[in-house]
Amino acid sequence: MSFDIKTNVIEPRRHTYAHIAKRLGGDKPATRYQEGTWDLQPTVNFHYRPTWNPEREIYDKSLTAIKMEDWYSFNDPRQLYYGTYTMARHKMMEAEESHFKFIDKSNMMTLMDTEWQQMVRDFLLPLRHFEWGANMNNCDCSDKAYGTAISQVALFAAMDRLGIAQIISRVGLLLDDSTGKSLDQAKADWLDSDRWQGVRKMLEDSFVVEDWFEILVAQNLCMDGVVFPLFYQYFDEAGQAHGGSAMSMLNGFMQDWGKDEKRWLDHLLKVTAAESTENAALLSGWAAKWIDLAIEAFTPIARHVLGDKADEAMTSIRAEITQRAKKSGLDI
Template sequence: MNVEPRRHTFGHVARRLGADKPASRYDEATLDLQPTDNFHYKPLWEPEYWTYDPRKTALKMEDWYKLRDPRQYYYATYNIARANMHQSVERNFAFVDKRDMLDQMDADWRATVADYLLPMRHVAWGANMNMTSICDRGYGTAITAPSIFAAGDHLGMAQILSRIGLMLDNSTGDSLEAAKATWMDSAHWQGLRKAVEDSLVVTDWMELFTAQTLAFDGILHRLVFDRFDAVGQKHGAAGLSMLTEFMIEWRAEHEKWTDAVLKAAAAESPENALMLSGWAKAWIDTVAEAARPLAARVLGEAADASITEIKADIAARCAKIGLAV
């Protein structure tokens, strides 16, 4: 017996698609899920805004659901993708631990790793807070859902870095305590610490999105997990590269989402493009300058050239998505 379905998707999705036709799981888990009307009362915090309010950013969009995720992540697809990546992480940790690969690092480089890599836990914590804030203040499930997924990603990366520290100190936790002291007190980290702390109080969520995904993630991940790691290969740090492979894979897909969101927002109007360009330039310059002392400590004379090249790479990305930096 052939049973014809009475409808192919939810009514609100059909209205968006223009007809009652089969929709993707991503569309059904994303489109128009956020409430827009008939709120009970305004919150006590920031009572000038409704709980969901497009005025929490200076950016203007006719339809906030244009900020789609090209990965089409919703709860199920996101968790399936990350579960697969996590299996690779676990295999790499087991491989490195079984073969004592971290013991093959030069003693001097081991100290350098403790100085530049482990304090990145605190950068990842700041990123987690920022992406959570974007989820809280953002408008439309198309942007808020992948933002909280990204927050979870940064928390996971902080945990990976913590595990590396525990492998380095035989699970005493001493390396993590030392990394916190380095983050709080070492001169070469203070510029980045200030930049992270300044970002925590940015209230315009679209500016914060630009700062976190384009500047912090774009610059620091290239610097730490590409440039610093490449130097480590000369000091027996192949095992460390395996332990941080998650960050390399994550950045590739994270940037697809970042670029898609910023491109759609910039294409909405010249005013949006100008505003996003200003935010991007300001934060790229801020993070690049803040990272320069750390780069100098690890790369020496090659630091300035590395920072310049990374900024040029990001500027090229910006040009492709309609931003001028």
């Protein structure tokens, strides 16, 4: 007996959702990023205004001075929606976990000079409080932003900052044999040390900025534009002369994350600035203001770690941020 197995091809009645097809210009196959991003945010039929601020809608374009004809003209170049985001971060964190296990097992932290171990306590551990502030700012942006394309990248960044704060905390526990004393001292430094008060003031001032797009520029372009090269490039290179190879391994997550952040942020600024001269002027003004504040705030820490090489490093960092801003259409 023989069987004749035939294959029937069933054509789908449609390839994607109606609102996606409208943007694609017809019923065409869409990517998962497009289906998981475009027009997900409700725009009509709100039942009530927010009880905490009845002057605004739940989703409100007027919460920023930036004006866009279509808030979905920005698309994340990384194509991250929740599924791909969690997979990407899981892969990054797997590598970081392996570094922690290897360093702990081989006791590599003890290979660092005693003076440099103290230096790491001075410059890195208080930064976990800055990372908490970065989480707050990105959460605020995600809450107030208009359109899923922007609100989701801000929320992804917010969650990442908690992860970075945890990594920094674990570095402290490696340094003090899990007693937690180094983290207590880091909190005291954040609250009382003179060299951290400029950073603390700048961060706390950003908490009360009303315009969410200004917060995004202040945090992700200006403050982060200083922090990631300064702490994870210049400070890391300085540590090589003091047996700091363990810290170089642990800095890997932050180094990779900083590059990843630039991709979506620079593209968002470019799309927004290209929309109108008014947008470009607003972005340029915010960037110029917060770059100056960030450079001034972090200079005392740079001088504490780098000594007479600090000013050169800060000049280079300012030039890098300025170049990125200009490529995105800002004039600063």
